[in-house]
Amino acid sequence: MSATSIPAQPGPPLWLLAELTYRCPLHCAFCYNPVDFATSGPELSTEDWLRVLREARAAGSVQCGFSGGEPMLRDDLEVLVAEAHRLGFYTNLLTSGVGLTPERAAALKAAGLDHIQLSFQDSTRELNDFLSHTRTFDLKQRVAALIKDNGWPMVMNCVIHRLNIDYIDRIIEMAVELGAEYLELANNQYYSWALLNRDQLLPTRAQLERAERITNEYREKYGDRIRIFFVVPDYHETRPKKCMNGWGNVFLTVTPDGTALPCHTAKMLPGLAFPNVREMGVREIWYESEGFNRYRGDGWMKEPCRTCPEKEKDLGGCRCQAYMLAGDPAAADPVCDKSPAHGLVVEALARAESGSGRSAPLVFRDPAASRRLAAGGG
Amino acid sequence: MSAVTGTDACPRVSRRFRLQWEEAQNAWVLLYPEGMVKLNQSAGEIMRRCDGSRTVAQVVAELEQAFGASGLADDVAKFLELARGQQWIEG
Ligand code: SF4
Ligand code: SF4
Numbered sequence: 001m002s003a004t005s006i007p008a009q010p011g012p013p014l015w016l017l018a019e020l021t022y023r024c025p026l027h028c029a030f031c032y033n034p035v036d037f038a039t040s041g042p043e044l045s046t047e048d049w050l051r052v053l054r055e056a057r058a059a060g061s062v063q064c065g066f067s068g069g070e071p072m073l074r075d076d077l078e079v080l081v082a083e084a085h086r087l088g089f090y091t092n093l094l095t096s097g098v099g100l101t102p103e104r105a106a107a108l109k110a111a112g113l114d115h116i117q118l119s120f121q122d123s124t125r126e127l128n129d130f131l132s133h134t135r136t137f138d139l140k141q142r143v144a145a146l147i148k149d150n151g152w153p154m155v156m157n158c159v160i161h162r163l164n165i166d167y168i169d170r171i172i173e174m175a176v177e178l179g180a181e182y183l184e185l186a187n188n189q190y191y192s193w194a195l196l197n198r199d200q201l202l203p204t205r206a207q208l209e210r211a212e213r214i215t216n217e218y219r220e221k222y223g224d225r226i227r228i229f230f231v232v233p234d235y236h237e238t239r240p241k242k243c244m245n246g247w248g249n250v251f252l253t254v255t256p257d258g259t260a261l262p263c264h265t266a267k268m269l270p271g272l273a274f275p276n277v278r279e280m281g282v283r284e285i286w287y288e289s290e291g292f293n294r295y296r297g298d299g300w301m302k303e304p305c306r307t308c309p310e311k312e313k314d315l316g317g318c319r320c321q322a323y324m325l326a327g328d329p330a331a332a333d334p335v336c337d338k339s340p341a342h343g344l345v346v347e348a349l350a351r352a353e354s355g356s357g358r359s360a361p362l363v364f365r366d367p368a369a370s371r372r373l374a375a376g377g378g
Numbered sequence: 379m380s381a382v383t384g385t386d387a388c389p390r391v392s393r394r395f396r397l398q399w400e401e402a403q404n405a406w407v408l409l410y411p412e413g414m415v416k417l418n419q420s421a422g423e424i425m426r427r428c429d430g431s432r433t434v435a436q437v438v439a440e441l442e443q444a445f446g447a448s449g450l451a452d453d454v455a456k457f458l459e460l461a462r463g464q465q466w467i468e469g
Contacts, residue, residue, distance in 0.1 A: 012402045059402070060400070060401075060402025062407065063409070063413070063414060065412070090409040090410075092412055115411040117411070153394065153411055
């Protein structure tokens with residue numbers, strides 16, 4: 001393939017992520033919701049969501065994820081799942097399990113829900129020892145039993161960071177004990193709230209290597225009983241990830257207020273207007289809007305990406321990370337060691353090694369902190 | 379040849395996957411939690427017949443008839459072995 005052959009014309013939006021609400025009973029310090037979530041506009045109505053589901057399906061979407069916030073807080077969740085199922089979507093629910101009662105589980109099953117991904121998130125502010133909280137374990141145990149009883153595959157997810165990475169053995173043991181068939185150990189990515197807390201959350205290289213080693217030992221020990229995915233944190237790499245499998249390539253996110261995004265953090269990018277599903281149909285959003293077209297293909301690239309022989313592999317990395325760290329959404333992702341801003345990543349890693357900057361208190365995600373931060377306060 | 383992919387076995391799509399025709403992709407796809415496998419035409423034609431009611435021999439015969447071909451048994455057996463390895467089919 002020649003160096004300029006990255007197609008600008010995408011296939012269908014195969015993946016629809018429906019972020020039903022930013023409301024959430026938990027306060028994760030690594031939350032991926034935007035820092036200013038509390039100032040976002042009113043949530044879409046049931047009718048709006050039903051229309052979005054129909055339009056997305058007609059445009060070729062086939063995987064549908066219901067997330068948030070905590071999607072269980074929407075009392076029309078069952079209605080939306082039922083419609084998604086009727087339309088032929090494969091339906092996924094991403095939840096912390098809070099609010100998943102036996103009654104609602106049964107209703108979701110009847111609505112045709114295909115899969116629940118249960119996360120280990122916890123509401124306690126004692127992040128580093130949340131695993132020892134019996135309340136967490138009781139909740140997860142109850143929800144895990146509901147998932148099993150309803151015949152759903154048992155998929156667990158845990159965000160890994162500096163404060164829990166040394167307990168990775170206990171996390172895996174807990175997942176096994178809960179009967180998980182799949183466990184995703186997702187190393188924290190530094191966006192939104194996690195970026196605010198990066199000095200406290202970024203693990204050292206030694207921590208990371210130990211965690212990977214232990215994960216491999218458990219893979220050998222348990223074999224097919226549990227499949228463990230270890231998602232490597234990109235800060236410790238020298239090449240960026242192919243973010244979202246390409247901008248506007250397969251993923252379509254709709255935020256609680258109806259903004260359509262190529263990924264759930266893209267709203268932060270400056271000078272880019274993203275359409276709202278209240279005003280534009282999904283097909284037009286996907287194929288014609290400026291927001292979705294801007295970083296498709298490679299016409300937008302600058303050096304060093306523009307002439308890089310590896311550009312088809314990672315498409316220059318993540319636009320949000322380029323903006324957050326290098327101040328320019330069209331720059332190379334600073335995780336790449338060819339990026340002129342790569343020094344910023346190296347510096348963050350050096351701070352992680354030395355532990356400096358860790359004395360600052362963690363900022364927990366809650367509406368009050370969000371409003372303060374949106375207003376420009378610290 | 380293993381018992382499962384023997385010509386008397388009646389393979390069916392595994393419970394872990396859902397087989398579905400996708401007009402937008404002009405293809406049969408296998409859906410699973412947060413993922414999808416897009417099947418090529420011949421894989422799709424084989425998989426859609428793996429419903430637990432047909433033996434492998436019947437699947438082969440149907441395909442040969444539908445596509446006016448002969449000698450497909452080896453190709454089908456090879457694909458079913460791969461599909462089993464991926465846990466796409468059981469039984
Ligand atoms: S990351 Fe935590 S706080 Fe954020 S939406 Fe998920 S459960 Fe809620
Ligand atoms: S220079 Fe750009 S395209 Fe090349 S590897 Fe780095 S980020 Fe990827």
